[in-house]
Amino acid sequence: MLRRAGVVILFALLGGCSKKVHPYFQEPYPAKLSAWKLFAGQPAGLNPNVGVVPYDLNTPLFSDYATKYRFVWMPPGTSAVYNATEAFEFPVGTIFSKTFAYPENGHQRLLETRLLVRGKTAWTTLPYVWNDAQTEAVLQVAADPTVVHWTHPSGEKYTIDYVIPNVNQCKECHEKSKATVPIGPKARNLNRDFQYAGGRANQLAYWTRIGYLQGAPSPGQAPRAAVWDDPGTGTLEARAKTYMDVNCGHCHNPQGTANTSGLYLTASETGLMRLGVCKVPVSAGQGSGDLLFDIVDGKPEESILLRRMDSIVPKIMMPELGRTVIHREGVDLIREWIRSRRSLRGECKATSGSL
Ligand code: HEC
Ligand code: HEC
Structure with missing residues (x-):
């Protein structure tokens, strides 16, 4: 039974x-x-x-x-x-x-x-x-x-x-x-x-x-990330950094596939140079165009980081995978953030790459 x-x-x-x-x-x-x-x-x-x-x-x-x-x-x-x-x-x-x-x-x-x-x-x-x-x-x-x-x-x-x-x-x-x-x-x-x-x-x-x-x-x-397109959830800086954390940070960190670039775009990164401010890119060439620094405070048009987001040309575009069109709203957010930044050190100097 x-x-x-x-x-x-x-x-x-x-x-x-x-x-x-x-x-x-x-x-x-x-x-x-x-x-x-x-x-x-x-x-x-x-x-x-x-x-x-x-x-x-x-x-x-x-x-x-x-x-x-x-x-x-x-x-x-x-x-x-x-x-x-x-x-x-x-x-x-x-x-x-x-x-x-x-x-x-x-x-x-x-x-x-x-x-x-x-x-x-x-x-x-x-x-x-x-x-x-x-x-x-x-x-x-x-x-x-x-x-x-x-x-x-x-x-x-x-x-x-x-x-x-x-x-x-x-x-x-x-x-x-x-x-x-x-x-x-x-x-x-x-x-x-x-x-x-x-x-x-x-x-x-x-x-x-x-x-x-x-x-x-x-x-x-528990920590809480901002919603990138909702100003009610965080400052311009918080939203820009969250956007880069999710869209760039998985490659741009010391253990990721873009580690050799030295550009670290994760939420926890606080070093200005590692975030790209006055950073001279590791390899010049097509990705940089004739620009010198990843981010120039207050000057989005001189910032390689923005130029690479605002592109669909292979070798220039960032992220380099996972998209075929430009994320206009994302580019606008990062442009606004770079424009809003006031450099504490003044202009970037071409020799500041090792700061
Ligand atoms: C799939 C991985 C990947 C993602 C995602 C990615 N990148 Fe990159 N990135 C790379 C690699 C690899 C390099 C180094 C080669 C080069 O410069 O093309 C690089 C280089 C760069 C550089 C030049 C950095 C330097 O100082 O040499 C910038 C600026 C950049 N990326 C911005 C971004 C931004 C902004 C995002 C997100 C919107 C992003 N990347 C997302 C892989 C990635
Ligand atoms: C351009 C970078 C990129 C590529 C290429 C990519 N992923 Fe992802 N994936 C992400 C990111 C960033 C997230 C988290 C953010 C999100 O879900 O919007 C994610 C999330 C995921 C998730 C949900 C769980 C998690 O990790 O958050 C799965 C499942 C996934 N990916 C599978 C894949 C598979 C399978 C492939 C290859 C066919 C792939 N991904 C290629 C960036 C990528």
Whole structure:
């Protein structure tokens, strides 16, 4: 009798499993996004399955004005460990997904879903590309660009060759000391409210409540990044620095892929020279044009940093990956910030490179 009950329970568990998220910890990873069972119902609806939690960031990475949907899942009974400044420490089996979409012809078109999966020893990056019918996304390590049409809030119409990064390019941004890592899930960028199906809540408090996060202080005690385009959330300087933290800081830090530039654009950086003020670039040439310094206080038009953001020319443009158009509003923010700065040292001197 007991034995039969056991069999029935096992059967029920197995049956239930098919409706749950299916993690893969190692190769071979499934060719189809649907195999992970992150979403329930119609695939393009992105309705999160049990335990799949949507989240937003105070300030996101700019990606050609695409709409992005972010979700996290952790194996039942596991949780991330809080860190006040770095990305949290996530358990083996964690799955992050980020889906890129554009409104097109009156409905939403999903282009790609990127997964970042914590395997037994390291994080893996997996780019899935949606089919035209929007019924499935397929793993493609090097997808072709795809034509996308959209309208900027100003009314201007864009047609772009949307570029899906290949799997090797993921690590140019997601690399820290040569290891692949998550970028967004940091206390300062998650510390905001989210409208969950069950009501509005602060994300740090919610993750703690459902057991996804350990060791977090109350949201009021945790750091909080400004929202780059909302002056109510921070000064011009705070918003400019947050913008650079999220859009540049993952490469421009001592452990990132732009470490040799000596230009460090993270939220915690306070050294003026390392932030680019009166800094002579490591390599002159095309990226600098005929300008001498990354930032000249009060003079955006003389600042290489702005020139490189305000470009789509390969070898000049920054970030060098992940966009094909200029982020006009982002450029405006950084221009305004540089203009507002009053140099304490006066003009930059051509010899000040080693300050
Ligand atoms: C241009 C730099 C860049 C490239 C290239 C890039 N990412 Fe990211 N990615 C980011 C940044 C910055 C964030 C966090 C900010 C955000 O989500 O807006 C992020 C967030 C993510 C997230 C959400 C979890 C997290 O780390 O915040 C996933 C999943 C992800 N990326 C996967 C990928 C995959 C897979 C690739 C390669 C196909 C890739 N990314 C290529 C910069 C990049
Ligand atoms: C995908 C990684 C990556 C991202 C993201 C990125 N950069 Fe860079 N950046 C580099 C690399 C690599 C170099 C060194 C080679 C060069 O100068 O082109 C560099 C160099 C620079 C330089 C010259 C610095 C010097 O002193 O030599 C500036 C200025 C710059 N980046 C600005 C930015 C800004 C502003 C952002 C964000 C809006 C940004 N970058 C985002 C990789 C990146």
